Amino acid sequence: MAARMLASAFVREGKSVASFPMYGFERRGAPVVAFTRVDDKPIREKTQIYTPDCLIVIDPGLLTLPTLFTGLKPGSAFILNSSKEMVAKPNENLKIGAVVNATQIAVDEIGRDIPNTCLIAAVAAATGWLKLQSILDSLPDYLSGDILERNLKSAERGYREVEVTKW
Amino acid sequence: MVIKHKNIFKTESAWSNTDELMLCLDTGGWRTERPVLDKEKCNYCGLCALYCPPQCMKDMGDHFEADLAYCKGCGICATECPRDAIAMVPEGEFADG
Amino acid sequence: MVKAQKGQVRVITGNAVGAYGAMLCRPEVVAAYPITPQSEIAELLSQFKADGVLDAEYVEVEGENSAMNVVLAASVAGARVFTATSSYGLVFMYDALQEASGFRVPVVMVNANRETPGIHAVSSGQQDMISARDTGWIQIIVENDQEILDQIIMAYRLAEDYDIQLPIMVNYDGFYLSYLAEAVEIPKIEDVDAFLAPLKEQPKRQVLVPGVSKGCGTHGMEMGYVEARYKHCQALERVKNKVDEIDKAFGDYFGRSYGGQLEEYRTGDADIIIVASGSAAGTVKTVIDTKREEGVKVGMVKLRLFRPFPAERIVEALKGKKAIGVIDRSLCFGWKYGPICMELRALSPEIGPAPLLSYIDGLANLDITIDHIGRVIDEVGAAAQGKSYQEVTWIPMEE
Numbered sequence: 001m002a003a004r005m006l007a008s009a010f011v012r013e014g015k016s017v018a019s020f021p022m023y024g025f026e027r028r029g030a031p032v033v034a035f036t037r038v039d040d041k042p043i044r045e046k047t048q049i050y051t052p053d054c055l056i057v058i059d060p061g062l063l064t065l066p067t068l069f070t071g072l073k074p075g076s077a078f079i080l081n082s083s084k085e086m087v088a089k090p091n092e093n094l095k096i097g098a099v100v101n102a103t104q105i106a107v108d109e110i111g112r113d114i115p116n117t118c119l120i121a122a123v124a125a126a127t128g129w130l131k132l133q134s135i136l137d138s139l140p141d142y143l144s145g146d147i148l149e150r151n152l153k154s155a156e157r158g159y160r161e162v163e164v165t166k167w
Numbered sequence: 168m169v170i171k172h173k174n175i176f177k178t179e180s181a182w183s184n185t186d187e188l189m190l191c192l193d194t195g196g197w198r199t200e201r202p203v204l205d206k207e208k209c210n211y212c213g214l215c216a217l218y219c220p221p222q223c224m225k226d227m228g229d230h231f232e233a234d235l236a237y238c239k240g241c242g243i244c245a246t247e248c249p250r251d252a253i254a255m256v257p258e259g260e261f262a263d264g
Numbered sequence: 265m266v267k268a269q270k271g272q273v274r275v276i277t278g279n280a281v282g283a284y285g286a287m288l289c290r291p292e293v294v295a296a297y298p299i300t301p302q303s304e305i306a307e308l309l310s311q312f313k314a315d316g317v318l319d320a321e322y323v324e325v326e327g328e329n330s331a332m333n334v335v336l337a338a339s340v341a342g343a344r345v346f347t348a349t350s351s352y353g354l355v356f357m358y359d360a361l362q363e364a365s366g367f368r369v370p371v372v373m374v375n376a377n378r379e380t381p382g383i384h385a386v387s388s389g390q391q392d393m394i395s396a397r398d399t400g401w402i403q404i405i406v407e408n409d410q411e412i413l414d415q416i417i418m419a420y421r422l423a424e425d426y427d428i429q430l431p432i433m434v435n436y437d438g439f440y441l442s443y444l445a446e447a448v449e450i451p452k453i454e455d456v457d458a459f460l461a462p463l464k465e466q467p468k469r470q471v472l473v474p475g476v477s478k479g480c481g482t483h484g485m486e487m488g489y490v491e492a493r494y495k496h497c498q499a500l501e502r503v504k505n506k507v508d509e510i511d512k513a514f515g516d517y518f519g520r521s522y523g524g525q526l527e528e529y530r531t532g533d534a535d536i537i538i539v540a541s542g543s544a545a546g547t548v549k550t551v552i553d554t555k556r557e558e559g560v561k562v563g564m565v566k567l568r569l570f571r572p573f574p575a576e577r578i579v580e581a582l583k584g585k586k587a588i589g590v591i592d593r594s595l596c597f598g599w600k601y602g603p604i605c606m607e608l609r610a611l612s613p614e615i616g617p618a619p620l621l622s623y624i625d626g627l628a629n630l631d632i633t634i635d636h637i638g639r640v641i642d643e644v645g646a647a648a649q650g651k652s653y654q655e656v657t658w659i660p661m662e663e
Contacts, residue, residue, distance in 0.1 A: 003445070008275040021443050043446075044546035044547065044549045044550050046407075046546045047632065047633050061196075172663075
C-alpha cells in the first residue's frame with residue numbers, strides 16, 4: 001500500500017510509475033518486498049529491482065539481513081523506520097541516510113502501528129524527489145474521513161521530523 | 168544474484184525434509200500481540216488448545232499456555248475461551264517482545 | 265469520426281483494473297472464487313455490487329468449478345457474464361471450461377497467470393494458460409494494466425460477435441501485473457456502451473428460454489458431434505481477423521491499439537526477432553532499444569493471441585529473418601522446447617530455415633531480467649551469423 005501511495009504522488013507530479021509487491025502467501029505480517037519505478041517516460045520493464053536508487057525499510061528487524069543493501073547504486077538513499085539514531089554509514093554506496101520513528105508517530109497520530117504514510121513523506125523529505133503536497137493530495141485516493149485526517153498528520157510529521165544525514 | 172536450481176531435492180520427485188524447512192519457521196516472529204491467560208478464570212476446558220491453528224498450546228497440568236516460538240497471535244484462543252480468560256496484549260508491552 | 269471522451273486516470277493494480285473492466289461492460293451475472301493472485305478482483309466486484317455500481321447477480325460459489333458452471337449456464341440463458349481465476353482455480357474448472365466452449369457461449373474470464381499444481385509455488389508463470397490450451401477457448405495475453413482493461417472491453421465485443429460465439433480468456437501475469445500499480449485511464453461507461461453497441465445490431469444467438477424445449481450441446485450421438493466440432497474450429501479461425509478488426513476499431517474510438525493478434529516492435533528491418541508474451545514483453549522492448557543503440561538489428565514479436573494461434577501474421581513477421589529466439593514462461597511437457605516455440609516449429613515450412621532457439625525462463629516468480637534478455641539477443645545474433653547454438657536453454661538452470 002505504501003508503494004502504491006508513493007506511486008500516486010509521483011503520478012500527480014506528471015511522472016510515470018510502476019509499482020508492485022512480491023510475496024507468496026497472502027497473510028498479514030508476511031515478509032513483503034515492494035518495488036517502485038519512476039520515470040519521465042512510460043515504464044516497460046516488469047522485473048524486480050536489483051539496483052535501487054532508494055531503499056526504504058519499514059521493519060527495523062530487517063537490519064540484520066545480510067543482503068539488505070545488496071545492489072544499491074552509488075549515491076543512493078536509505079530511509080529507515082526506527083526509534084534509534086542512524087550512527088554509522090551502513091553501506092559505502094549510500095549518500096543519504098534518513099531515520100524517522102514512523103511507528104511512534106503512527107501510534108500517536110493514527111492510534112496504530114501503520115507507519116506507511118509517515119514513511120513516504122519522510123522519503124520525500126530525504127530525497128527531494130517529491131513535494132509533500134503531492135503526497136497529501138494523493139492520500140484521499142486511498143483513505144477518507146477521520147482516518148484520512150490522522151494519516152495526513154502522520155505524513156506531515158514524517159516530513160518534518162525525519163533526521164537526514166548526507167555523507 | 169545467484170540462484171541455484173540443482174540439488175535442492177535429493178530425490179527424483181520433490182520430497183523435502185519439513186523438519187528442516189517448514190516446521191522450524193519462526194512463526195512466533197510474526198506476532199504483533201500475544202495471548203495472556205488470567206489463571207483465576209481458567210477452568211482447563213482445553214478449547215483454546217483445540218482451536219489453536221498452529222496447535223501450539225502446551226498442557227501445563229491445570230491450564231494451557233501458548234508456545235511463543237510458534238504462537239502467531241491470531242487471537243482465536245481469546246475469542247473461543249468461554250470464560251474470557253485470555254486477553255490479547257500487544258507485543259511491545261513485553262520485555263522480550 | 266466519433267471518439268471517446270478522456271477517461272479518469274487512476275493509479276490502480278492489474279486486479280482492480282480487471283474488476284473495472286468487467287464492471288464497465290455491464291455483466292449480468294458474475295461468479296468468481298478468490299485465489300491468489302486474483303482475489304482482489306472477486307473482492308472489488310462484490311464491493312461494486314454492494315455500492316450499487318455493478319448491477320449484476322453476484323453469485324457466491326464455493327469453488328471455481330461452480331463459478332464456471334454458474335456463468336456458463338447463465339450465458340446459455342443469454343446473460344452477459346464474467347469470472348476470474350488463476351492456476352488451481354483454472355484447473356478446477358477443467359470440465360466446465362470445455363462445456364463453455366462446446367456450448368459456444370461467450371463467457372469472458374480473466375486468468376491471472378500462476379504456476380499450476382504439481383510443485384507448490386504461489387508465483388507467476390504461464391503454465392496454467394498452457395494447461396488449458398486445448399479447451400477450445402480464445403486466449404489472449406496482455407502486457408500491462410491498461411491493456412488488461414482495454415482487452416476486457418474488446419473481449420466482450422469479440423466473444424459475443426455473432427460470427428464467433430466463443431468463450432475468451434484474458435491472461436495477465438500474476439504478481440507482475442495483478443499487483444502492479446500503474447496509471448490507467450478508465451474509460452467512461454457510456455463510451456464502453458457505445459463500443460459494445462454494434463453487438464446489438466447483429467442477429468441474436470440461440471439461448472435457453474423458460475418453457476421452450478431446447479438442448480444445447482446435447483445431440484452428439486445423432487452425428488452432431490462432427491458438425492459441432494467442425495463449426496467450433498471454423499469459428500476459431502475467424503477469430504484471427506476479427507481480433508485485428510476490433511483492435512483497429514478500439515484504436516479509432518479510444519485512441520489506444522495493440523496490434524491485434526500480435527504486436528511487432530521494431531521488426532521491419534530487424535535481422536533477428538525475439539518472440540515473447542505478457543509482462544516480460546515490456547522488459548524486452550527496453551533491452552531491444554539498448555541493443556539497437558549498439559547497432560544490433562533486433563526486433564520483437566509480442567504474441568497477444570495465443571488461441572487460435574495467429575499463424576498467418578506470425579509467418580509474415582518472421583519470414584526471412586535470420587534467427588528467432590522464443591522466450592517461454594512455461595513448459596511443454598513431452599517436448600524439450602517451450603510451448604510457444606513448439607507452435608512456431610509447426611510453422612517452420614512457412615517461416616523458413618532460420619534457427620529457432622527456445623528459452624525457458626521466468627518460472628515461479630523468477631524474473632526474466634534485462635541480463636537474461638541481453639543474453640538471448642546475443643545468442644540469437646550469433647546463431648544468425650551461422651555460429652553454433654543451443655536449441656533449448658533453461659536460463660535459470662545455467663546461472
